[in-house]
Amino acid sequence: MKPALFSVLCELKEKTVLSIRGVQEEDPPDAQLMRLDNMLLAEGVARPERRGRRGSAVAGTATPGGCPNDNSIEHSDYRAKLSQIRQIYHSELEKYEQACREFTTHVTNLLREQSRVRPVSPKEMEHMVGVIHGKFRAIQMQLKQSTCEAVMTLRSRFLDARRKRRNFSKQATEVLNEYFYSHLSNPYPSEEAKEELARKGGITVSQVPAGSSRRQYRADLPAQGVRSDPGEPVHGGAPVMRSPAATAALPVPSMCPQVSNWFGNKRIRYKKNMGKFQEEANVYVSKTAVDATKVGSPGHQASCPLTPSSGSSSTFSLTCPEDASVSLQALASDQPFQMGPRSQSQPRGSWRGATPPLSITSPAGDLGSAHSDASS
DNA sequence: ATAGATGATTGGGC
DNA sequence: GCCCAATCATCTAT
Numbered sequence: 001m002k003p004a005l006f007s008v009l010c011e012l013k014e015k016t017v018l019s020i021r022g023v024q025e026e027d028p029p030d031a032q033l034m035r036l037d038n039m040l041l042a043e044g045v046a047r048p049e050r051r052g053r054r055g056s057a058v059a060g061t062a063t064p065g066g067c068p069n070d071n072s073i074e075h076s077d078y079r080a081k082l083s084q085i086r087q088i089y090h091s092e093l094e095k096y097e098q099a100c101r102e103f104t105t106h107v108t109n110l111l112r113e114q115s116r117v118r119p120v121s122p123k124e125m126e127h128m129v130g131v132i133h134g135k136f137r138a139i140q141m142q143l144k145q146s147t148c149e150a151v152m153t154l155r156s157r158f159l160d161a162r163r164k165r166r167n168f169s170k171q172a173t174e175v176l177n178e179y180f181y182s183h184l185s186n187p188y189p190s191e192e193a194k195e196e197l198a199r200k201g202g203i204t205v206s207q208v209p210a211g212s213s214r215r216q217y218r219a220d221l222p223a224q225g226v227r228s229d230p231g232e233p234v235h236g237g238a239p240v241m242r243s244p245a246a247t248a249a250l251p252v253p254s255m256c257p258q259v260s261n262w263f264g265n266k267r268i269r270y271k272k273n274m275g276k277f278q279e280e281a282n283v284y285v286s287k288t289a290v291d292a293t294k295v296g297s298p299g300h301q302a303s304c305p306l307t308p309s310s311g312s313s314s315t316f317s318l319t320c321p322e323d324a325s326v327s328l329q330a331l332a333s334d335q336p337f338q339m340g341p342r343s344q345s346q347p348r349g350s351w352r353g354a355t356p357p358l359s360i361t362s363p364a365g366d367l368g369s370a371h372s373d374a375s376s
Numbered sequence: 377a378t379a380g381a382t383g384a385t386t387g388g389g390c
Numbered sequence: 391g392c393c394c395a396a397t398c399a400t401c402t403a404t
Contacts, residue, residue, distance in 0.1 A: 165382080165383050165384065165399070165400050165401070166383080166400090166401080167381085167382065167383075167400090167401060167402080168382085168383080188392095188393090257384090258383080258384090260392085260393095261383060261384060261385090262382090262383075264384095264392095264393070264394075264395095265382070265383065265384085267393090267394080268394065268395065268396090269381095269382090271394095272395095351393095351394095
């Protein structure tokens with residue numbers, strides 16, 4: 001009687017297990033878990049800490065967006081804190097894994113024990129182990145999530161670009177201003193010009209700092225980490241880190257975001273308050289005039305690689321009250337302008353009309369403006 | 377301590 | 391993808 005009952009039970013069991021398996025098949029690869037893993041990997045948290053020459057090994061991955069050359073105290077502080085997070089993460093992970101192993105063994109033993117009095121198929125054992133692993137995976141995910149959050153907070157505190165703001169050097173400002181005022185009719189440097197300006201001004205030509213190009217970082221954001229309260233700003237443009245895969249798919253960012261920022265700010269501020277910049281404009285225009293005479297004849301043009309981006313011909317549409325002086329300036333700087341409809345290479349945006357009432361004449365052979373502006 | 381200057385970020389437009 | 395305009399956050403001169 002007993003063996004017969006046992007075999008019936010076995011049959012029932014088999015059916016039950018099959019039905020369970022039918023209901024919950026293996027989960028598809030968890031996208032969020034992958035994201036977390038990728039982020040931890042990218043931040044250098046997922047890898048166990050390398051002993052020995054700490055810092056350099058960590059720094060390479062720990063400053064994806066900050067100031068690569070900024071070996072400040074804050075940076076070592078950042079690395080130390082990141083290292084702490086890493087240690088905690090790995091020790092917790094180890095704990096969870098061990099607990100998982102122990103619990104699995106315990107349950108397996110228990111099932112084996114029970115298999116003497118009731119039918120326990122290998123599949124059922126497998127299923128139980130799977131359930132346990134699933135539970136521990138969930139716990140692991142929580143751990144990873146909180147680790148990510150900790151890293152985010154750390155990044156925001158130490159690497160926020162705004163907090164790191166440094167004024168450009170005098171040389172850099174001069175170079176930029178010279179270009180700006182000598183291309184006043186069309187102050188939109190091309191990518192090459194920006195690089196050249198950055199080089200000349202000693203501005204570090206970096207990849208976009210983590211905080212400087214929000215759009216790239218936002219394309220594939222998970223829900224977490226968007227810009228937060230002002231007291232604890234999440235790292236400006238890097239609310240969330242991208243997976244390496246996502247990084248690879250993204251477009252190449254501008255190589256000179258600082259220069260672009262500078263020109264953006266300059267154009268806006270100049271336009272808003274031309275009067276205020278009048279003096280500065282004069283200084284730079286006369287400066288370039290002197291340079292031009294030093295270099296040679298007014299027609300000397302060959303040496304400047306800096307050309308505006310939106311076509312080499314800069315044009316005016318005279319919409320501001322200072323038309324007369326604009327004309328004068330345009331004439332003085334040998335720049336063409338037009339009264340009628342704008343040509344295709346019209347300065348972009350709303351710059352038209354912002355051309356200034358320069359009180360002195362601009363040189364003919366300035367830093368490329370005459371060359372580039374007049375070349376057409 | 378404060379105001380103004382300045383570099384960076386953001387949201388929207390094209 | 392770049393630009394403008396507004397704004398933020400920090401630096402600097404006073």
